[in-house]
Amino acid sequence: MNKPKIDLRIVKTRKAIKDSFLTLIQTKGYDRITIQDIADQAIINRNTFYLHYIDKPDLMEKLCIEHIDLLNVCLPEYTEDVQNEDPSFMVIALKSLFLILEEHVVFFRTMLTHEIESSFSSYLKDHFKQIILSGLDTPPDNLKIQISLEYMVSGLVGAISLWIKEPEHYSIDEWIEQLSNIHFNNILDLIRSINGHSVQ
CATH class of the missing domain: 1.10.357 (Tetracycline Repressor; domain 2)
Structure with a gap:
């Protein structure tokens, strides 16, 4: 049985979000980070973020x-x-x-x-x-x-x-x-x- 094909665009986007989130924690601190900050750092729009995560705590938990x-x-x-x-x-x-x-x-x-x-x-x-x-x-x-x-x-x-x-x-x-x-x-x-x- 063939495994489901991995969408590399999704993998790339999630990696950009996670890497940006970690960078922002180091520079701004978790509490001061906004979704817009993450989107700007990852060079995506806010809607793209919400396609992958519910909110900031959801991103942290995952x-x-x-x-x-x-x-x-x-x-x-x-x-x-x-x-x-x-x-x-x-x-x-x-x-x-x-x-x-x-x-x-x-x-x-x-x-x-x-x-x-x-x-x-x-x-x-x-x-x-x-x-x-x-x-x-x-x-x-x-x-x-x-x-x-x-x-x-x-x-x-x-x-x-x-x-x-x-x-x-x-x-x-x-x-x-x-x-x-x-x-x-x-x-x-x-x-x-x-x-x-x-x-x-």
């Missing part, structure tokens, strides 16, 4: 979902690997993660270093929590476990935010090595705590 979906692809479920105490999975997962961050550095840098940083950081932390807890039968309800999880993902997002500001100054492999050494044992301890709590 951008975030699009890039979070990229992380879903690069970060496989790894609960079983953690429980088998195989540290190599962490290096592989982090390598995949940082390659995505590097490829889409403009988006992640904009989201993590401008005035919308706090909301996107929370969005990213929630996503990492879901990945860490994937494969578990029940979510943890123990306060100590919840605090440990929050502490862990906050540290990971903080490290990503630090790297994303000046990625050219840091070796990805060195960054991954440090994060892997820190987070593998943290995740392993967390999974053990959850499993131990669930059988009590």
